[in-house]
Amino acid sequence: MLITENNMQKVLYNLFVKYKFTSEKAHLLANVFTESTLAGISSHGINRVPLFIGYIEKGIIRIDSEAEQVASFGSIERWDGNLGPGIVNATKCTNRAIELAKQHGMGMVALRNTNHWMRGGTYGLQAANANCISILFTNTKPNMPPWGGKDSRIGNNPFVVSIPRKKGHVVLDMAISQFSFGKINDYRLKGEKLPYHGGWDNNNELSNDPDKILSKERGLPIGYWKGSALSIVLDMLATLLSAGNSTAKISANDLETGISQVYICIYPEVFTDEGLQQKLIEEIIDYTHNVESINPGDQVYYPGERSSQTRAKHLKEGVAVNESIWKKIILLSEK
Amino acid sequence: MLITENNMQKVLYNLFVKYKFTSEKAHLLANVFTESTLAGISSHGINRVPLFIGYIEKGIIRIDSEAEQVASFGSIERWDGNLGPGIVNATKCTNRAIELAKQHGMGMVALRNTNHWMRGGTYGLQAANANCISILFTNTKPNMPPWGGKDSRIGNNPFVVSIPRKKGHVVLDMAISQFSFGKINDYRLKGEKLPYHGGWDNNNELSNDPDKILSKERGLPIGYWKGSALSIVLDMLATLLSAGNSTAKISANDLETGISQVYICIYPEVFTDEGLQQKLIEEIIDYTHNVESINPGDQVYYPGERSSQTRAKHLKEGVAVNESIWKKIILLSEK
Numbered sequence: 240m241l242i243t244e245n246n247m248q249k250v251l252y253n254l255f256v257k258y259k260f261t262s263e264k265a266h267l268l269a270n271v272f273t274e275s276t277l278a279g280i281s282s283h284g285i286n287r288v289p290l291f292i293g294y295i296e297k298g299i300i301r302i303d304s305e306a307e308q309v310a311s312f313g314s315i316e317r318w319d320g321n322l323g324p325g326i327v328n329a330t331k332c333t334n335r336a337i338e339l340a341k342q343h344g345m346g347m348v349a350l351r352n353t354n355h356w357m358r359g360g361t362y363g364l365q366a367a368n369a370n371c372i373s374i375l376f377t378n379t380k381p382n383m384p385p386w387g388g389k390d391s392r393i394g395n396n397p398f399v400v401s402i403p404r405k406k407g408h409v410v411l412d413m414a415i416s417q418f419s420f421g422k423i424n425d426y427r428l429k430g431e432k433l434p435y436h437g438g439w440d441n442n443n444e445l446s447n448d449p450d451k452i453l454s455k456e457r458g459l460p461i462g463y464w465k466g467s468a469l470s471i472v473l474d475m476l477a478t479l480l481s482a483g484n485s486t487a488k489i490s491a492n493d494l495e496t497g498i499s500q501v502y503i504c505i506y507p508e509v510f511t512d513e514g515l516q517q518k519l520i521e522e523i524i525d526y527t528h529n530v531e532s533i534n535p536g537d538q539v540y541y542p543g544e545r546s547s548q549t550r551a552k553h554l555k556e557g558v559a560v561n562e563s564i565w566k567k568i569i570l571l572s573e574k
Numbered sequence: 575m576l577i578t579e580n581n582m583q584k585v586l587y588n589l590f591v592k593y594k595f596t597s598e599k600a601h602l603l604a605n606v607f608t609e610s611t612l613a614g615i616s617s618h619g620i621n622r623v624p625l626f627i628g629y630i631e632k633g634i635i636r637i638d639s640e641a642e643q644v645a646s647f648g649s650i651e652r653w654d655g656n657l658g659p660g661i662v663n664a665t666k667c668t669n670r671a672i673e674l675a676k677q678h679g680m681g682m683v684a685l686r687n688t689n690h691w692m693r694g695g696t697y698g699l700q701a702a703n704a705n706c707i708s709i710l711f712t713n714t715k716p717n718m719p720p721w722g723g724k725d726s727r728i729g730n731n732p733f734v735v736s737i738p739r740k741k742g743h744v745v746l747d748m749a750i751s752q753f754s755f756g757k758i759n760d761y762r763l764k765g766e767k768l769p770y771h772g773g774w775d776n777n778n779e780l781s782n783d784p785d786k787i788l789s790k791e792r793g794l795p796i797g798y799w800k801g802s803a804l805s806i807v808l809d810m811l812a813t814l815l816s817a818g819n820s821t822a823k824i825s826a827n828d829l830e831t832g833i834s835q836v837y838i839c840i841y842p843e844v845f846t847d848e849g850l851q852q853k854l855i856e857e858i859i860d861y862t863h864n865v866e867s868i869n870p871g872d873q874v875y876y877p878g879e880r881s882s883q884t885r886a887k888h889l890k891e892g893v894a895v896n897e898s899i900w901k902k903i904i905l906l907s908e909k
Contacts, residue, residue: 310844310845312678312679312844312845313649313677313678313679313680313844314648314649314678314679314680315678315679315680315840315844315845317845342648343647343648343649343650343678344647344648344649344650344682345648345649345650345680345681345682345838346680347679347680347840349845372811372814372815374709384865384868385862385865385874386874387867387868387869387872387873387874387875388862388865388866388867388868388874389865389866389867389868390865390866392861392862392865393862400804400807400808400811402807402810402811402814409806409807409810411803411804411806411807413797413800413803413804417797417798417800435798443868461796461797461798461800461801462748462752462796462797462801463752463770463796465748465752465796466796466797468746468748468877469735469746469748471744471746471858471862471876471877472735472737472744472746472877473735474858475737475744475854475855475858476707476735476737478854478857478858479707479737479842479846479851479854479855480707480840480842480845482845482846482850482854485854485857485858485861486858486861487857487858487860487861487862488857490861503680503838505650505682505815507814507815509645509647509648509650510645510647510650510652510684510815510817511814511817515817516814519810519813519814519817519820520810520814522813522820522822522823523806523809523810523813523820523821523822525822526727526820526821526822526825527720527723527727527728527806527822530719530720530723530724530725530727531723531724531725532722532723532724533719533722533723533724533778534722537722538722539720539721539722539723540722541806542803542806542807
């Protein structure tokens with residue numbers, strides 16, 4: 240079924256108010272879940288809302304908690320999320336990193352004890368809208384084996400880089416896994432194989448068969464041993480800088496909570512006027528865009544280009560939402 | 575042939591002095607090339623020395639030039655490398671980023687117009703030895719197609735993350751390509767296929783055949799579309815922050831020069847005492863190390879573990895050096 244942006248915002252806002260969020264927070268949550276859905280990331284948008292409510296009902300997400308600063312030195316700060324909603328904490332910490340960047344050229348907030356931030360690109364866009372570059376990452380529960388190992392002991396630790404751009408911000412928003420389990424499940428439902436290896440089967444062989452991978456969740460890091468190492472160092476940075484939980488500690492809980500994140504923002508305008516900035520970015524986009532494509536008719540995209548096109552389309556036409564998910568949400572708001 | 579660390583340092587020092595480097599710079603260069611060789615990275619160590627000398631003879635690397643600051647704001651600075659030797663510039667900029675980190679908690683130097691830094695991990699170790707975390711990256715000439723494109727338009731942009739650790743620093747030092755062309759050539763010489771896809775063949779198909787990949791240098795980014803996007807944003811950050819050359823601009827020269835780099839250092843001790851830091855890192859290493867391995871007898875490594883083991887072995891036993899490379903170097907120093 241097609242849902243308009245306006246309708247989704249309204250339904251979600253009412254749902255969150257019903258669950259005792261302040262009007263301000265309900266508005267923020269409704270907006271972030273809606274925007275992620277419009278951008279085509281339903282897995283961390285509308286489809287995730289029932290799970291989010293479930294976490295609130297279980298007391299894993301504390302609706303009244305907010306991130307607060309626990310240490311500060313120059314351009315860097317450490318915050319504690321007090322197990323509040325990941326979206327609220329992430330928005331606050333991104334704002335603070337932007338402020339620090341505008342004051343010091345670059346700023347960092349390391350956040351511990353927070354919950355899933357949903358779509359990481361949300362905060363990359365937030366920074367870019369404030370004319371800041373951002374480098375953001377989070378740890379997660381274990382869902383991939385370290386290279387050479389049998390069991391999942393490293394997280395897919397989403398990593399975000401954003402760059403402000405007049406003609407549409409550049410946003411890289413990627414998990415360190417080659418495919419998310421959500422995506423692997425999509426292939427399963429379509430009865431298709433993955434185009435490349437996506438995880439390990441029960442014989443400890445790399446596989447592109449969704450059924451075989453999903454029987455035991457052991458995802459494949461991008462670049463095999465390289466992504467494995469990248470996941471480990473991102474976990475170390477987030478854990479060390481926030482003095483928070485590592486993937487090892489997070490694994491002790493059945494449900495993922497109390498995770499650690501890093502928000503770095505840089506304010507390039509202190510060095511470079513906006514005109515030169517835009518010229519330098521367009522030079523890179525033109526060069527990579529103007530390459531002949533391998534499959535005639537295909538196009539090469541810059542990071543974030545497709546999600547912004549998807550958003551524009553959905554804003555105009557409404558966005559297709561899974562009917563049973565939508566019904567569940569309506570039911571929750573009427574409960 | 576086996577060369578001792580001492581002998582390599584001495585021969586290289588004399589070579590660089592002969593090529594008119596100051597005693598201080600000759601010592602630094604000899605040390606970095608030797609250390610990279612000891613760590614097992616001969617491709618950016620001893621094997622690279624003749625090429626480095628060739629660049630000097632062609633005037634591409636200017637031996638008297640040094641990086642100098644061109645802009646500064648709070649915790650971030652922009653430097654110009656003036657086309658000096660990459661190792662000298664990188665060492666200086668890492669030192670400056672360490673100083674900024676100790677002053678502001680975190681610091682950044684963006685460097686333009688520099689030359690190849692050889693082994694990126696060198697500067698990760700330098701930061702870790704000063705008790706700093708580092709995040710470092712460089713752009714390069716184009717050597718991979720952007721995802722979906724035919725021609726190489728993006729760089730393999732090496733990316734380094736280091737974390738200080740009492741029992742051996744953690745150092746991730748990875749190019750964004752799945753395999754370097756040097757490594758692909760090693761497989762070719764051994765008459766072996768790559769274990770995974772490493773680039774594109776002449777039919778625009780992904781291939782693990784070294785001959786087919788090397789006929790037209792089009793490498794594969796880690797994680798396919800993900801590494802492609804990561805390469806693009808790293809190039810944007812380095813270019814934008816230094817106001818330097820992008821991979822697009824670098825491609826205009828036949829030989830790679832005038833590249834752009836970013837040095838970010840963080841000084842975690844302003845928040846966390848050393849004891850807690852080490853405890854948090856060991857927790858992550860223990861968890862990932864203690865995983866059962868897929869192939870009995872194999873071991874899972876933390877990033878940087880193997881190169882430090884290799885270094886210890888080579889320090890004790892000497893390091894095997896290709897005879898024709900060594901002869902070439904001896905000849906250059908006697909010329």
